[in-house]
Amino acid sequence: MALSLPTTVAPVAIRTPDADVDPAFVGRWSSRSFSSEPLAPDQVRSLFEAARWAPSASNLQPWLFVYADDDETLLRARPIVRDSNRRWADNAPLLVFVFARRKHAKTGEDNRLAAFDTGAAWMSLAIQAHKLGLVTHAMGGIHHDRAYEVLGVPKADYESLCAIAVGRRDAAERLPEDLRARETPSIRRPVAEFAVRGAFKGA
Ligand SMILES: Cc1cc2nc3c(=O)[nH]c(=O)nc-3n(C[C@H](O)[C@H](O)[C@H](O)COP(=O)(O)O)c2cc1C
Numbered sequence: 001m002a003l004s005l006p007t008t009v010a011p012v013a014i015r016t017p018d019a020d021v022d023p024a025f026v027g028r029w030s031s032r033s034f035s036s037e038p039l040a041p042d043q044v045r046s047l048f049e050a051a052r053w054a055p056s057a058s059n060l061q062p063w064l065f066v067y068a069d070d071d072e073t074l075l076r077a078r079p080i081v082r083d084s085n086r087r088w089a090d091n092a093p094l095l096v097f098v099f100a101r102r103k104h105a106k107t108g109e110d111n112r113l114a115a116f117d118t119g120a121a122w123m124s125l126a127i128q129a130h131k132l133g134l135v136t137h138a139m140g141g142i143h144h145d146r147a148y149e150v151l152g153v154p155k156a157d158y159e160s161l162c163a164i165a166v167g168r169r170d171a172a173e174r175l176p177e178d179l180r181a182r183e184t185p186s187i188r189r190p191v192a193e194f195a196v197r198g199a200f201k202g203a
Pocket residue numbers: 028029030031085137138139140141142162185186
């Protein structure tokens with residue numbers, strides 16, 4: 001299978017890890033400058049293959065990804081995204097809409113970990129994209145009612161969570177000025193603020 005090799009080196013200078021960690025975790029970031037150049041089918045397959053192997057409670061694999069990657073499907077899918085995100089996401093050659101199956105496939109009981117597990121699958125997809133030199137940007141800002149309707153996903157069975165724009169990073173100069181100013185990797189809270197030994201001692 002011919003996959004393109006990683007090419008993107010993100011401007012991660014302001015991101016300095018405090019411990020040894022695989023560079024993919026620090027190098028991935030959600031830029032908004034997308035080239036509209038279509039992705040190769042092998043790349044798209046690779047992204048979902050990564051998501052496929054995510055862990056999940058009782059191995060239920062509750063995630064559902066509905067994607068748009070050509071003129072016809074993208075034309076229908078773009079209006080699901082809120083206008084504030086469409087300003088940049090309309091350039092992405094791949095839009096992935098993320099749903100979580102609400103119930104346990106066998107028992108029919110509520111799966112309270114469905115969104116958690118689907119989050120793990122999205123992160124696998126995001127890291128794999130980064131390794132392929134691609135960019136991902138998740139968007140909670142979508143019209144969920146339209147997502148069910150346009151994509152034919154039954155609301156009773158699945159919860160609409162978000163969408164993901166995927167593509168190649170383009171020059172930031174092509175973005176509108178206000179977005180260009182935000183086109184930089186963000187920083188993080190220190191580990192000591194969220195990983196505590198023994199018991200929580202208060203915020
Ligand atoms: C579930 C989820 C929803 C998000 N929704 C939006 C969104 O609607 N619009 C947007 O511009 N960014 C959105 N983001 C991107 C976050 O703002 C971004 O991941 C966060 O600031 C950390 O930056 P980084 O991904 O560049 O490391 C979302 C991210 C996630 C994981």
